[in-house]
Amino acid sequence: MVNKPSFKEVPVREAVGLVLPHDMTQILPGEFKGRLFKKGHVITEDDIEPLLSIGKEHIYILDMPENCLHENEAAERIAAAVAGPSLTKTEPYEGKISLKTPVLGLTKINEAAIHAINSLEAIALATVETNQVVQPGGSVAATRIIPLIIEEERIVELEKLAATFAGPIVDVIPFPKRCIGLVTTGSEVFGGRIADKFGPAIKAKVEAFGSEVVEQRFAPDDKALIEREIRYFVDQQVDLILVTGGMSVDPDDRTPGAIAGAGAEVVRYGTPMLPGSMLLVGYIGNIPILGLPGAVMHEPFTSFDVFLPRILVGERIVAEDMTRLGYGGLRKC
Numbered sequence: 319m320v321n322k323p324s325f326k327e328v329p330v331r332e333a334v335g336l337v338l339p340h341d342m343t344q345i346l347p348g349e350f351k352g353r354l355f356k357k358g359h360v361i362t363e364d365d366i367e368p369l370l371s372i373g374k375e376h377i378y379i380l381d382m383p384e385n386c387l388h389e390n391e392a393a394e395r396i397a398a399a400v401a402g403p404s405l406t407k408t409e410p411y412e413g414k415i416s417l418k419t420p421v422l423g424l425t426k427i428n429e430a431a432i433h434a435i436n437s438l439e440a441i442a443l444a445t446v447e448t449n450q451v452v453q454p455g456g457s458v459a460a461t462r463i464i465p466l467i468i469e470e471e472r473i474v475e476l477e478k479l480a481a482t483f484a485g486p487i488v489d490v491i492p493f494p495k496r497c498i499g500l501v502t503t504g505s506e507v508f509g510g511r512i513a514d515k516f517g518p519a520i521k522a523k524v525e526a527f528g529s530e531v532v533e534q535r536f537a538p539d540d541k542a543l544i545e546r547e548i549r550y551f552v553d554q555q556v557d558l559i560l561v562t563g564g565m566s567v568d569p570d571d572r573t574p575g576a577i578a579g580a581g582a583e584v585v586r587y588g589t590p591m592l593p594g595s596m597l598l599v600g601y602i603g604n605i606p607i608l609g610l611p612g613a614v615m616h617e618p619f620t621s622f623d624v625f626l627p628r629i630l631v632g633e634r635i636v637a638e639d640m641t642r643l644g645y646g647g648l649r650k651c
């Protein structure tokens with residue numbers, strides 16, 4: 319039998335000496351939004367005007383039955399039930415706790431688990447999407463309950479539900495440092511007719527994750543020569559091989575054939591995302607190899623930027639990962 323909590327309302331003018339039961343928020347649009355009073359604050363004569371100015375004519379005096387949790391404690395329990403070990407938890411603020419990453423990493427959010435938990439009454443658990451790159455200090459989830467207090471058995475139910483999912487429900491995987499071999503194709507670059515613009519763009523993209531292009535090698539639009547440079551990096555046992563240019567429809571576009579010719583198992587050539595539709599993903603043994611189309615050279619976010627972080631944390635990309643990019647994949651064309 320659950321005892322119902324009792325809320326006694328006390329007029330603010332008669333509340334001097336009483337304890338505030340929760341954080342109290344002031345919103346002055348364009349000026350301030352935040353906690354004006356903290357939970358546990360003992361009300362003084364001087365607080366009465368500020369409380370009235372944020373619309374509090376009454377405050378609750380809570381008589382908490384043993385089987386109930388305050389919003390702060392409930393948020394602590396929910397955060398603990400869903401957070402992976404690498405995440406940090408903020409102090410409760412206005413009844414809400416945020417989960418943050420201390421390191422640069424890739425979000426891993428169990429979407430089905432988030433929907434299941436939010437289907438429980440009075441629970442709010444908001445997250446960013448899975449497979450997003452987050453900077454150190456970035457928030458990945460935040461939670462609170464909707465009422466001020468909740469029966470503990472509802473949180474126990476949530477904890478049991480969370481435990482039915484394998485692994486953490488909200489987590490961030492840090493990026494290990496990877497050694498990358500870069501093959502730049504194009505007779506116009508190889509022959510010195512134009513300056514290479516792919517190398518600097520790729521280096522900047524991988525260095526942002528703490529990885530390194532260990533060597534860049536050049537080849538003209540010749541299948542056998544491109545294959546030779548790919549094999550060079552296979553022999554070097556790099557962690558990832560990137561091949562730039564020559565990915566579309568001209569007779570001089572030799573890169574997809576060379577990647578296959580070098581022994582790659584091609585996951586898929588082409589993906590329904592713009593920019594970056596001519597991307598190829600394959601594997602030579604366990605070494606991922608990507609054919610990068612022209613847009614990767616000049617666009618900040620392409621299909622390459624979707625898969626690079628996942629590959630860097632060690633995930634193997636499958637064909638469905640590529641075909642599913644179409645929904646929401648029209649970024650720029």
Ligand SMILES: Nc1nc2c(c(=O)[nH]1)N[C@H]1C(S)=C(S)[C@@H](COP(=O)(O)OP(=O)(O)OC[C@H]3O[C@@H](n4cnc5c(N)ncnc54)[C@H](O)[C@@H]3O)O[C@H]1N2
Pocket residue numbers: 502503504506507512513514515516517562563564565566567571594595596610611612613
């Ligand atoms: N009729 C069609 N036209 C195009 C298609 C198509 O399917 N049908 N696809 C388009 C897409 S998508 C892309 S992306 C581009 C080009 O893709 P490629 O990977 O084949 O690029 P290239 O032909 O090798 O070069 C295009 C352009 O970029 C310059 N380039 C290449 N590499 C470098 C480098 N390392 N440094 C500087 N500049 C480089 C190259 O000189 C060309 O000007 O095709 C669309 N068209």
Ligand code: MOO
Pocket residue numbers: 591592593594595596597611612613614
């Ligand atoms: O493959 Mo292209 O890179 O879509 O623009």
